[in-house]
Amino acid sequence: MVVLVTGANGQLGQSIQSIAHKYPTIQFVYTDFQEMDITNFENCQSVFATHKPQFCINTAAYTAVDKAESEPEKAHLINAVGPENLAKVCKENNTILLHISTDFIFDGTSKIPYLESDVPNPKSVYGQTKLDGEIAIQNNWDKHFIVRTSWVYSQFANNFMKTMLRLASERDSLSVVNDQIGTPTNAVDLAEVLLKIIQSCHAELVSASPNNFGVYNFSNEGICSWYDFAKEIFNQKSIAINLSPIPTESYPTPATRPAYSVLDKTKIKAVFRIEIQDWKDSLKGCLKQLN
Numbered sequence: 001m002v003v004l005v006t007g008a009n010g011q012l013g014q015s016i017q018s019i020a021h022k023y024p025t026i027q028f029v030y031t032d033f034q035e036m037d038i039t040n041f042e043n044c045q046s047v048f049a050t051h052k053p054q055f056c057i058n059t060a061a062y063t064a065v066d067k068a069e070s071e072p073e074k075a076h077l078i079n080a081v082g083p084e085n086l087a088k089v090c091k092e093n094n095t096i097l098l099h100i101s102t103d104f105i106f107d108g109t110s111k112i113p114y115l116e117s118d119v120p121n122p123k124s125v126y127g128q129t130k131l132d133g134e135i136a137i138q139n140n141w142d143k144h145f146i147v148r149t150s151w152v153y154s155q156f157a158n159n160f161m162k163t164m165l166r167l168a169s170e171r172d173s174l175s176v177v178n179d180q181i182g183t184p185t186n187a188v189d190l191a192e193v194l195l196k197i198i199q200s201c202h203a204e205l206v207s208a209s210p211n212n213f214g215v216y217n218f219s220n221e222g223i224c225s226w227y228d229f230a231k232e233i234f235n236q237k238s239i240a241i242n243l244s245p246i247p248t249e250s251y252p253t254p255a256t257r258p259a260y261s262v263l264d265k266t267k268i269k270a271v272f273r274i275e276i277q278d279w280k281d282s283l284k285g286c287l288k289q290l291n
């Protein structure tokens with residue numbers, strides 16, 4: 001079974017690479033911008049013709065949430081046109097597409113966890129381009145899984161956890177917003193789920209039973225604010241720092257973020273029969289890896 005991974009040098013791409021050894025029946029083809037630019041349709045066609053993947057995991061994205069406000073065309077090209085290209089090339093090759101989307105497609109006005117069926121209403125350029133990417137896939141190729149996730153961190157690349165650890169080494173005190181509520185996601189847990197979906201889908205293909213294509217939510221279990229997340233990182237690392245909770249208005253950013261973006265994971269747990277780790281336990285594992 002050949003699985004082609006786009007954006008393989010990013011944090012989710014590297015997380016997939018870090019667990020690939022546990023899936024010996026899968027032959028992974030890792031590509032990033034240099035090998036396959038998802039915004040270049042002919043480039044995608046030629047890479048697919050060479051490797052003939054049965055599955056494609058699209059982790060490639062424009063993820064600079066604030067910068068996207070001043071680079072909307074670039075963000076749209078990578079987050080919307082890129083997925084559209086992949087959907088079309090997957091259709092040409094009968095390849096199943098797994099695509100990653102975000103909690104930022106929601107406006108954050110809910111008080112209860114978002115379901116896959118809730119109506120998106122992005123408040124940022126990044127969120128809008130990610131929603132456009134979802135729609136482009138849905139309009140072009142049925143055989144897809146769109147996995148929406150939130151607050152992704154890992155031992156790889158840049159993310160909130162690594163920023164907190166760096167800032168703690170430079171400062172004695174830190175202020176972090178405590179009125180944005182969500183759930184952290186260890187990228188390695190997300191990687192495991194994506195590969196479980198592929199395995200389960202492959203088994204279904206063999207048995208010719210129906211596949212469960214569509215949209216799924218995935219994050220770790222639990223609910224917290226960015227302040228809680230930072231506090232837990234420092235607690236687990238026994239870092240003494242003066243940490244203060246602040247409201248969003250005291251930390252203005254170019255992009256508006258949802259005040260509440262907890263995702264309901266009932267569907268993914270039921271369909272793929274998975275258990276999900278609590279975010280604090282998964283953080284423990286990640287910090288251990290970092291050591």
Ligand SMILES: NC(=O)c1ccc[n+]([C@@H]2O[C@H](COP(=O)([O-])OP(=O)(O)OC[C@H]3O[C@@H](n4cnc5c(N)ncnc54)[C@H](OP(=O)(O)O)[C@@H]3O)[C@@H](O)[C@H]2O)c1
Pocket residue numbers: 006007008009010011012013032033034036037038039058059060061062063078082100101102103130149150151152153157158
């Ligand atoms: N990070 C989060 O908190 C978060 C939250 C929710 C959802 N997500 C979604 O999760 C997915 C994975 O995110 P991540 O954190 O792993 O992102 P990431 O670390 O930014 O990785 C994205 C990768 O895609 C590459 N890339 C950019 N443009 C490309 C192109 N045209 N063709 C091929 N590759 C290209 C990037 O290369 P360069 O670095 O050279 O640009 C980078 O290696 C994304 O879909 C993201 O929207 C992330």
